[in-house]
Amino acid sequence: MSQRTKIKELLASTQTGMDVTVKGWVRTFRNNQFIALNDGSTNNNIQIVVDFENTDVALLKRITTGAAISVVGELVASLGKGQSVEVKAKEIEILGDSDPEKYPLQPKKHSLEFLREIAHLRFRTNTFGAIFRVRNSLAFAVHQFFQEKGFVYLHTPIITASDAEGAGETFHVTNFDIANPPKTETGEIDYKQDFFGRATNLTVSGQLEGELGAMALSDIYTFGPTFRAENSNTTRHLAEFWMIEPEMAFYDIVDNMDLAEAMLKYVIKYALDNNKDDIEFLTQRLTEEEKQKPQNERSEMTLLEKLQFCLANDFERLTYTEAIEILRESTPNKKKKFQYPVEGWGTDLQSEHERYLVEKHFKKPVILTDYPKEIKSFYMRQNDDGKTVAAMDILFPGIGEIIGGSQREERLDKLEQRMDEIGIPKDELWWYLDTRRFGACPHAGFGLGFERLVLFVTGMGNIRDVIPFPRFPKNAEF
Numbered sequence: 001m002s003q004r005t006k007i008k009e010l011l012a013s014t015q016t017g018m019d020v021t022v023k024g025w026v027r028t029f030r031n032n033q034f035i036a037l038n039d040g041s042t043n044n045n046i047q048i049v050v051d052f053e054n055t056d057v058a059l060l061k062r063i064t065t066g067a068a069i070s071v072v073g074e075l076v077a078s079l080g081k082g083q084s085v086e087v088k089a090k091e092i093e094i095l096g097d098s099d100p101e102k103y104p105l106q107p108k109k110h111s112l113e114f115l116r117e118i119a120h121l122r123f124r125t126n127t128f129g130a131i132f133r134v135r136n137s138l139a140f141a142v143h144q145f146f147q148e149k150g151f152v153y154l155h156t157p158i159i160t161a162s163d164a165e166g167a168g169e170t171f172h173v174t175n176f177d178i179a180n181p182p183k184t185e186t187g188e189i190d191y192k193q194d195f196f197g198r199a200t201n202l203t204v205s206g207q208l209e210g211e212l213g214a215m216a217l218s219d220i221y222t223f224g225p226t227f228r229a230e231n232s233n234t235t236r237h238l239a240e241f242w243m244i245e246p247e248m249a250f251y252d253i254v255d256n257m258d259l260a261e262a263m264l265k266y267v268i269k270y271a272l273d274n275n276k277d278d279i280e281f282l283t284q285r286l287t288e289e290e291k292q293k294p295q296n297e298r299s300e301m302t303l304l305e306k307l308q309f310c311l312a313n314d315f316e317r318l319t320y321t322e323a324i325e326i327l328r329e330s331t332p333n334k335k336k337k338f339q340y341p342v343e344g345w346g347t348d349l350q351s352e353h354e355r356y357l358v359e360k361h362f363k364k365p366v367i368l369t370d371y372p373k374e375i376k377s378f379y380m381r382q383n384d385d386g387k388t389v390a391a392m393d394i395l396f397p398g399i400g401e402i403i404g405g406s407q408r409e410e411r412l413d414k415l416e417q418r419m420d421e422i423g424i425p426k427d428e429l430w431w432y433l434d435t436r437r438f439g440a441c442p443h444a445g446f447g448l449g450f451e452r453l454v455l456f457v458t459g460m461g462n463i464r465d466v467i468p469f470p471r472f473p474k475n476a477e478f
């Protein structure tokens with residue numbers, strides 16, 4: 001196979017006059033003369049100029065939107081507007097035809113809802129090309145950030161017998177014939193006969209196993225898929241999402257916050273530096289989309305400005321108790337504009353509250369700490385007030401919660417007491433408790449919802465548009 005040059009490289013070329021081979025998918029073919037060709041290496045197309053008078057008519061007819069082609073030609077300075085170079089075609093080969101009558105992606109604007117139904121082809125649009133290149137950069141930057149700090153990438157299991165968050169939202173994993181599972185004498189399903197000899201599920205979080213790693217390797221992180229059977233049909237929830245969970249020995253909650261803030265800034269900066277064209281495109285897309293909204297609902301900043309703002313400013317840090325005071329006194333609460341009115345201390349914050357704090361009150365990312373223990377997980381470290389735990393949630397504009405984390409309860413007696421209080425079986429988590437028996441130390445960690453990060457950086461409005469093949473209630477297509 002002949003060497004081809006990717007379009008990104010060709011468009012950046014300062015040299016012209018040489019023959020090049022370029023391959024890609026036809027976006028448009030204008031006047032039998034100009035092909036806009038894209039190969040996914042960049043949002044920008046390269047223009048192929050066809051000498052139609054000397055080209056077989058049958059071949060011209062096969063240059064249709066969606067077709068895969070290979071072109072050999074001379075790279076020349078472009079006379080047209082919008083590009084500096086173009087390719088004067090000498091040979092065109094059709095690699096894969098695309099029937100223009102049947103091809104679902106027409107060269108026009110399609111709705112995001114329609115594109116979700118053809119998620120197998122939506123990568124070929126400008127918007128989704130940009131999203132998935134940004135997603136790729138963010139993933140790479142996450143690894144680079146932790147690797148530069150000497151963290152160990154730890155692969156925690158996907159299949160597990162524990163429910164780390166204790167929320168009972170797990171997907172079961174079984175090899176039984178579900179119509180006819182073996183039963184015990186008392187009529188219950190006999191998991192002893194199942195593949196793993198016990199009931200198992202897909203992981204909701206790698207945290208508990210991550211803590212085991214940190215208790216020897218010091219600093220670890222996971223980056224893998226997690227699964228939640230919560231029946232949330234929202235623009236912020238998926239049933240399968242990717243989570244990054246660092247866990248650090250000898251960290252307290254302040255160290256934890258510092259690390260989380262530094263990580264978010266690092267990966268956003270990486271995308272800004274490495275995906276300039278994509279972020280510019282997505283900024284324009286969002287600005288166009290917002291023009292459809294009434295003036296008072298449009299954001300004050302463009303996407304690019306929001307990202308730069310996030311890098312330039314310290315996140316606001318305050319306690320849950322302080323946040324509740326602000327919310328209680330807020331205009332929307334007094335005017336009964338919140339769907340869930342903020343009454344007293346102890347209630348969980350809804351996304352409308354989180355977004356009020358971030359978007360209206362502080363107008364910047366916020367880190368909330370020290371939540372009531374009743375609304376947080378069993379493993380969070382209990383504060384001396386007996387009421388709160390050393391939790392931290394990071395809230396982002398347009399998103400709400402992007403990170404959830406805490407300092408962990410390292411004191412065996414306190415941890416066991418909390419597990420008893422809320423009914424977490426200690427015998428099943430004997431291995432977790434062992435790390436509190438042998439060489440326990442202060443430690444902390446957090447979980448970043450990767451898709452929520454991608455939502456923020458791409459300015460998209462629906463989490464189903466930032467993962468290639470979204471999984472949500474009543475949908476597992478592709």
Ligand code: 4AD
Nearest residue numbers: 205207237238241245402403404405445446447449
């Ligand atoms: O707050 P969560 O449930 O925390 C944990 O799972 C901890 N074990 C993390 C830790 O301390 N190691 O989830 C963490 C983050 C949330 O802040 C959110 O960004 C994301 O995961 N998340 C989801 N993202 C998409 N769809 C869902 N259904 C999500 N549930 C949580």
Ligand code: MG
Nearest residue numbers: 393401403404
């Ligand atoms: Mg949370």
